[in-house]
Every structure is written in structure tokens, then in C-alpha cells.
Amino acid sequence: MKALLLIGSPRKGKSASETLGAYLLRGLEAQGAETDKLYIYPALRSEERLDALVSAAAAADLVIFSAPLYVDALPAAVTEVLEILHRRLDEHQRPAEQRLVAISNCGFPEAEQNEIALRIYRCFARQSGFIWGGGLAMGGGEMVKGKPLDESGGMARNVITALDLTAEALAGGQSIPQDAVDLTAEPLAPAWVYRAMGNAGWHVQALRKGTWRQLRARVW
Amino acid sequence: MNAVILNGMEPGDRSIASIQKTLVDALEERTWTVEPFILHSLDVRPCAGCFGCWLQTPGQCVRHDTDAVAASVARSNLTIYLSPVTFGGYSSQLKKVLDHLIFLILPFFKTVDGETHHVPRYRKRPNLLVIGTMDQPDSEGETIFTTLAERNAINMSAPRWASGVMVGEPESEAARETIKTLLTQVEVA
Numbered sequence: 167m168k169a170l171l172l173i174g175s176p177r178k179g180k181s182a183s184e185t186l187g188a189y190l191l192r193g194l195e196a197q198g199a200e201t202d203k204l205y206i207y208p209a210l211r212s213e214e215r216l217d218a219l220v221s222a223a224a225a226a227d228l229v230i231f232s233a234p235l236y237v238d239a240l241p242a243a244v245t246e247v248l249e250i251l252h253r254r255l256d257e258h259q260r261p262a263e264q265r266l267v268a269i270s271n272c273g274f275p276e277a278e279q280n281e282i283a284l285r286i287y288r289c290f291a292r293q294s295g296f297i298w299g300g301g302l303a304m305g306g307g308e309m310v311k312g313k314p315l316d317e318s319g320g321m322a323r324n325v326i327t328a329l330d331l332t333a334e335a336l337a338g339g340q341s342i343p344q345d346a347v348d349l350t351a352e353p354l355a356p357a358w359v360y361r362a363m364g365n366a367g368w369h370v371q372a373l374r375k376g377t378w379r380q381l382r383a384r385v386w
Numbered sequence: 387m388n389a390v391i392l393n394g395m396e397p398g399d400r401s402i403a404s405i406q407k408t409l410v411d412a413l414e415e416r417t418w419t420v421e422p423f424i425l426h427s428l429d430v431r432p433c434a435g436c437f438g439c440w441l442q443t444p445g446q447c448v449r450h451d452t453d454a455v456a457a458s459v460a461r462s463n464l465t466i467y468l469s470p471v472t473f474g475g476y477s478s479q480l481k482k483v484l485d486h487l488i489f490l491i492l493p494f495f496k497t498v499d500g501e502t503h504h505v506p507r508y509r510k511r512p513n514l515l516v517i518g519t520m521d522q523p524d525s526e527g528e529t530i531f532t533t534l535a536e537r538n539a540i541n542m543s544a545p546r547w548a549s550g551v552m553v554g555e556p557e558s559e560a561a562r563e564t565i566k567t568l569l570t571q572v573e574v575a
Contacts, residue, residue: 236435380445
């Protein structure tokens with residue numbers, strides 16, 4: 167089985183999208199899958215890379231999107247790639263069955279805020295000839311960004327189990343199991359703690375940058 | 387009173403161009419000032435997710451390529467999104483601008499009905515009208531689109547919002563009536 171991971175974060179390797187997607191990809195490799203990983207943002211800046219992305223997506227048995235939630239939906243760059251794939255995939259020879267799954271993470275503590283994004287991926291899958299293999303939604307993505315998931319300590323335990331279950335199911339030609347969906351959606355921290363830490367964090371960062379007094383600026 | 391139209395059409399989309407004209411006519415008839423932005427003609431790079439608009443230059447993008455749009459939206463009484471329904475969501479042309487406009491809200495969190503959202507930056511916020519177009523009916527896409535519009539209205543703290551999906555011929559009398567009804571829902575009297 168050929169599995170292709172498409173990372174849809176502009177932060178590329180330093181993102182939660184990378185952390186989650188790369189862990190799943192390693193799980194698929196362990197199950198015997200042939201894997202590849204491409205970054206969406208650089209692909210959109212180069213015709214050659216974009217052609218390679220379209221070719222790779224057309225040839226894959228499993229396409230995995232891993233991206234953040236931007237303004238309640240997919241980042242514009244990921245939307246653009248979906249538009250391009252929808253137009254161009256059928257220019258290529260495609261496997262008889264292609265499965266598509268998605269991992270969406272957001273900066274809010276509630277995983278369910280990713281629901282619209284996952285429904286957009288599912289709609290794309292239906293309209294573009296993929297079997298929808300399900301989606302994983304995670305809140306508080308900021309907490310796992312920038313390092314391998316298995317180095318994130320106990321808070322990542324549920325997500326690790328979920329991605330292990332997901333890799334096993336996908337390698338066996340199945341969709342993402344409900345247990346994996348539920349475990350990924352488990353909050354990494356209580357929502358009120360996340361909000362309090364987040365709010366304090368913005369103040370600290372602004373103080374460091376010397377912009378604390380301008381934080382609430384009304385420019386227009 | 388003034389309205390801003392963020393038009394996320396692809397070049398040559400006559401359906402959305404026609405809806406924009408109907409909107410402009412209806413608003414100007416009511417003495418509103420209307421400022422349309424055809425977004426595919428703007429040179430806007432995708433949001434880099436750097437949060438510079440919250441921390442480095444609070445309230446505006448560090449690249450300044452959305453300043454004109456943002457200023458108009460911030461000062462408007464009504465902001466209108468126009469987009470082909472794209473897998474249930476907005477087109478990439480519209481989304482590339484909306485992704486930048488998070489600086490119209492603050493990074494700080496608040497709760498709305500027990501759910502986490504951002505605090506608004508401005509006291510006065512525009513009402514929001516979201517209109518999508520489809521060549522053929524697609525109930526899944528339509529439902530997603532309407533829910534997305536509602537979620538955007540919550541996150542941008544829009545006092546009032548409405549959304550509609552226009553299927554097929556946008557120049558019909560029925561389409562014009564639908565647009566008038568939607569405008570009424572966002573207090574265009």
C-alpha cells in the first residue's frame with residue numbers, strides 16, 4: 167500500500183500537523199506501507215513541486231491530510247490544493263480504490279471545533295473519487311507542536327493510542343475506528359486551564375516583544 | 387451606512403458577478419455605500435500562521451498585503467462574503483483573505499455557550515452576510531456552508547448574520563428576491 171501524507175501547515179516541520187501526521191506515517195510504515203510526505207505550502211510556490219504532489223496523490227492508495235484549523239475551516243492553501251486535485255487527478259492513472267483521511271487540529275481546546283473542516287475533507291473525497299476513511303479532530307494542537315509525539319509525555323498518551331489504532335486499521339484497508347476518534351478528541355488539559363494558560367501566554371510573549379501596550383490596538 | 391463585498395469568485399465566474407451586481411444595486415437603492423473587492427485580483431500570500439498580527443504589529447498583518455481590505459471590513463456596517471461553494475466551504479480566493487483577518491479579533495479567549503472563542507478587537511462589528519453559489523444542488527455542501535457561515539459569525543462576534551446558497555441561474559426574479567430577503571435579515575432596511 168502506498169500512503170501519502172500531505173502537511174497543510176505553513177510551519178511545516180515545526181507544526182502540530184507534522185507531529186501528528188508523521189507519527190501516523192511511521193505507524194503505517196511499521197505495518198508495511200510504502201510512505202511519502204509532502205508539504206503543501208512549498209508545493210504551491212513551484213510548478214514542479216505541485217506537479218509532483220498531484221502525481222503522488224493520484225498514485226497513492228491512501229492520502230492523509232494533516233492540517234490546522236484556520237477560521238473554522240481549512241487553511242486557504244489546503245483549499246487551493248483540494249481545488250487543484252479535484253481538477254487534475256483524473257489526468258492520471260489512479261488506483262481502483264483510493265482512501266482519504268484527515269487529521270485536523272485547532273488552537274481551541276475543544277476538538278469538536280474541527281468538525282466543519284473534517285466535513286469539508288469528506289465532501290472533497292466524495293466529489294473527487296476517494297473513499298472517505300474518516301477524520302481525527304484534536305483540540306489544543308499547540309501543545310504537541312515541534313517535537314515527536316512520543317517525546318510529548320503523558321498528555322499525548324491518548325493521541326498516541328489513537329494513531330496506533332488508526333495505522334493498524336488503515337493498513338488493513340479499514341476506516342479510522344471510532345475509538346481512535348474518541349481518544350484523539352480527549353482534551354489534553356481542562357478547557358479552563360488551557361484558556362488561562364493561553365491568555366497568560368499572549369501577555370508574556372507581547373512583553374518579550376515589547377508590544378504589550380499595543381496588544382489591543384484598534385488600527386482602523 | 388456602508389457595506390464591503392469580499393468576492394471570492396474565480397476569474398470569469400458570471401454567476402457570482404451577477405449576484406454582486408444585484409447586491410450592489412439593492413444596497414445603493416437604499417443609499418448604502420458599497421465597496422467590492424475582487425479577491426483574485428489582489429496579491430495576497432497565504433497566511434503564514436506566525437501570529438505576527440497579534441504580537442509583532444498588533445491589529446494588522448506584518449506583510450500589510452491585506453490592509454485595504456481589513457480597514458474597509460473594520461469600518462463597515464455589513465460585510466458580505468461571496469463564494470462558489472467549494473466542497474462545502476469557501477473558495478481558496480476568499481479563504482486566503484479571511485485567514486489573514488484574524489487580527490480583527492484579539493488572541494485572548496472567551497467562552498460563548500461554553501465553547502472557546504476569541505475576544506473582539508473592535509467595539510463596533512459588522513453584520514455578516516454569506517452567499518454561496520452552486521451549479522447543481524448538493525445538500526451536503528449546502529449544509530456545511532451554512533454551518534461554516536454560522537461559525538464565522540460566532541468567531542467574529544457579528545451582531546447579526548445570514549447565509550444563503552444560490553443554485554443555478556442567479557439572474558432570475560426568485561434569486562433577486564432571495565438576495566433581498568437575506569439583506570433584510572442583516573438589517574438592510
